Amino acid sequence: MAAGRHGGYRDHEFRDQEADVEVSRRKIYYRDRLRDAARNRDRDHGGRDLRDRVSTWQRGIRKREAVNGSCRSPLSSHSSGGSGKNQKRIRLSASDVEREAGELSSGSGSDDAEAPLSEVWENGTQNHENGDPSMSTGTRKFSPIVWDKDDNKQSVVAMSRVKSSNLENVTLPPPPPLPPNFIPPQSIAFGQPSVGDTLTFDVDVHVESAHEHLRNNSQETTLLDDYEEEFSPARSISISRWADGNNTLRDAEDEFFENAVPKRRKTILSDSEGQKSQETPTPELGEIITREDSGVALSKLSLSEGEDGDDDQGVEVDRNDYMVANSNESNADTNDQFSETDSEAEDIRAKMSEPRQPPQRCINMLQGCRSVDEFERLNKINEGTYGVVYRAKDKKTGEIVALKKVKMEKEREGFPLTSLREINILLSFHHPSIVDVKEVVVGSSLDSIFMVMEYMEHDLKGLMETMKQPFNQSEVKCLMLQLFSGVKYLHDNWVLHRDLKTSNILLNNRGELKICDFGLSRQYGSPLKPYTHLVVTLWYRSPELLLGAKEYSTAIDMWSLGCIMAELLAKEPLFSGKTEFDQLDKIFRILGTPNEKIWPGFSKLPGVKVNFVKQPYNKLREKFPPISFSGRPTLSEAGIDLLNKLLTYDPEKRITADAALNHQWFYEVPLPKSKDFMPTFPAQHAQDRCLRRIMKSPDPLSEQRKKELQQSELGVSSLFERR
Numbered sequence: 001m002a003a004g005r006h007g008g009y010r011d012h013e014f015r016d017q018e019a020d021v022e023v024s025r026r027k028i029y030y031r032d033r034l035r036d037a038a039r040n041r042d043r044d045h046g047g048r049d050l051r052d053r054v055s056t057w058q059r060g061i062r063k064r065e066a067v068n069g070s071c072r073s074p075l076s077s078h079s080s081g082g083s084g085k086n087q088k089r090i091r092l093s094a095s096d097v098e099r100e101a102g103e104l105s106s107g108s109g110s111d112d113a114e115a116p117l118s119e120v121w122e123n124g125t126q127n128h129e130n131g132d133p134s135m136s137t138g139t140r141k142f143s144p145i146v147w148d149k150d151d152n153k154q155s156v157v158a159m160s161r162v163k164s165s166n167l168e169n170v171t172l173p174p175p176p177p178l179p180p181n182f183i184p185p186q187s188i189a190f191g192q193p194s195v196g197d198t199l200t201f202d203v204d205v206h207v208e209s210a211h212e213h214l215r216n217n218s219q220e221t222t223l224l225d226d227y228e229e230e231f232s233p234a235r236s237i238s239i240s241r242w243a244d245g246n247n248t249l250r251d252a253e254d255e256f257f258e259n260a261v262p263k264r265r266k267t268i269l270s271d272s273e274g275q276k277s278q279e280t281p282t283p284e285l286g287e288i289i290t291r292e293d294s295g296v297a298l299s300k301l302s303l304s305e306g307e308d309g310d311d312d313q314g315v316e317v318d319r320n321d322y323m324v325a326n327s328n329e330s331n332a333d334t335n336d337q338f339s340e341t342d343s344e345a346e347d348i349r350a351k352m353s354e355p356r357q358p359p360q361r362c363i364n365m366l367q368g369c370r371s372v373d374e375f376e377r378l379n380k381i382n383e384g385t386y387g388v389v390y391r392a393k394d395k396k397t398g399e400i401v402a403l404k405k406v407k408m409e410k411e412r413e414g415f416p417l418t419s420l421r422e423i424n425i426l427l428s429f430h431h432p433s434i435v436d437v438k439e440v441v442v443g444s445s446l447d448s449i450f451m452v453m454e455y456m457e458h459d460l461k462g463l464m465e466t467m468k469q470p471f472n473q474s475e476v477k478c479l480m481l482q483l484f485s486g487v488k489y490l491h492d493n494w495v496l497h498r499d500l501k502t503s504n505i506l507l508n509n510r511g512e513l514k515i516c517d518f519g520l521s522r523q524y525g526s527p528l529k530p531y532t533h534l535v536v537t538l539w540y541r542s543p544e545l546l547l548g549a550k551e552y553s554t555a556i557d558m559w560s561l562g563c564i565m566a567e568l569l570a571k572e573p574l575f576s577g578k579t580e581f582d583q584l585d586k587i588f589r590i591l592g593t594p595n596e597k598i599w600p601g602f603s604k605l606p607g608v609k610v611n612f613v614k615q616p617y618n619k620l621r622e623k624f625p626p627i628s629f630s631g632r633p634t635l636s637e638a639g640i641d642l643l644n645k646l647l648t649y650d651p652e653k654r655i656t657a658d659a660a661l662n663h664q665w666f667y668e669v670p671l672p673k674s675k676d677f678m679p680t681f682p683a684q685h686a687q688d689r690c691l692r693r694i695m696k697s698p699d700p701l702s703e704q705r706k707k708e709l710q711q712s713e714l715g716v717s718s719l720f721e722r723r
Ligand SMILES: Nc1ncnc2c1ncn2[C@@H]1O[C@H](COP(=O)(O)OP(=O)(O)OP(=O)(O)O)[C@@H](O)[C@H]1O
Pocket: 381, 382, 383, 384, 385, 386, 387, 388, 389, 402, 404, 435, 453, 454, 455, 456, 457, 458, 459, 503, 504, 506, 516, 517, 518, 519, 689
């Protein structure tokens, strides 16, 4: 105990310095990004100068500021974060007054006074009280919740009524800067699909139904929250051109959202590629849409042409040459490979940090989408909340793919939003660590839509259930590098995944890791529902979400990655709570109970009124000792440092994906294993992964998740917000 206390204090001091460096590094990083993006754009595309876009954008922002008086420029948001912060506090305090902490009863908490602050092995801290005031502004990408159910009731309702609504009540999020590697999403017009039809999914179904409800239902706020949530991801989906132009309600809202979200002008290309014609907000059939600000005209590619974009990656291995992961393959063995793998690992890192320029593809709207009949269904792989995934074979090419069938059962009003988001994001993003969606195909009935994805032999959850021994450190490093790289790409592109967990991380027998399941992900910098802290499966959910924070950032994904890193090392979940309270209790017992000093703002979170256990020490080291004779997973000093930085309580201080990629742990021995040397495992397609899990390891989370989703649909925010 004493040793822990002593050690914790030293670490605390060390971490204060580290965090200072980290925060300023982040600030510099994000400030420099715009500059780099401009340079890259000049160099790579020779297209429209980013600076033009920025100034156009700034003009737009100034215009909006003139209208609503409160919007902050993204370029000034970091530097003037203090005022933004104040603004945020004002809004939060208004709702805090109204909210109760919730129904959580006292657990095993003691009556002790505040835990001795300096004795907590504080993870990744900086001391705001002593610090540079700029630190408190942080550079974390936040997802500001504009439409707070409690705070902005009136303004939300007003928005639906008045065309020139009083936007001064609205705090608009800063339009996100486009990252250097941003590839404009393909535009999809949505409508009712049938085989051979133009690929059209009807976003209007949602819009219309939302309007209908608005007219008939007195609970405008809830509906508008829903509407906003539904609308915002559709920023990169073209709104149906069959929209009723006379609908004043629509006009008002469209106008609002045009103002509220970064305006990305779409240029319509006529059928002959590259010819720009007039700007219009909606596409015509057969037209290919590109974004002027991308500087890249998307090339035309028939859906049936498929994708070969990733084929040149990775090294073909003999897939029959399976070798089961074996702990006897010790670090010493791994070290033997270093001379061979060092440079390769460096290559991997370099490749991952600079994702290849993706293939410029676009859906040919005239061609329509293929029928699922063009695939031979082999077996069901798994069934999640939002879809059933099958292994299938493309009859034409013989390629094995994964087909995710979109679940429509709960959707009385059109195409499920979660799937729209997922398709939109996955078609847009190209990165070696993000699963590739090749195309969308349709079944015979109107309600069957399938995403055609590259097939991956395993997901990490299922794989770890079959492994006898956990991954060793160099393997975990290889996996974590790929994960950080994928998440960095998402965050750079202003997307939060919001459901990172081992079952959403796929691995193939070439050692390639890919993140999947973007059903809960969303672009941020746009309004969020007040209840969205129900995102992220419980075990991987960050303390700020568990405690009911109404504003969150990319840091929620980083917490999940910390849980995943620990799970990869130990082959069991780090915090396997059964309820929100149990989850927090488990976290506090290992990491120590947080307090206002290590996490400024903690005591104001809605869930904090509950009497939690008072546990002053960070005991993570006990779980991951430097040396172990008892079979516990070991972790070096650098490794535990990274883990603690990922599991830092204060989201502002939690490490970013970019900083994690450059963490010292990846540079010390054992070095990250090269993907080519990762163990291979028998493919998990022999049987339904889901069934196997039910037999081996029942998942208490799925039921809970379903309940939570039902609650969200009913507008019940969470345990913390019920009275
Ligand atoms: N491209 C793929 N290749 C192989 N298996 C896949 C692929 N995509 C998904 N799977 C399998 O299907 C499972 C469910 O997929 P996914 O997570 O996308 O569905 P979901 O309905 O969104 O699930 P959840 O309930 O976790 O939200 C995954 O855990 C994985 O086992």
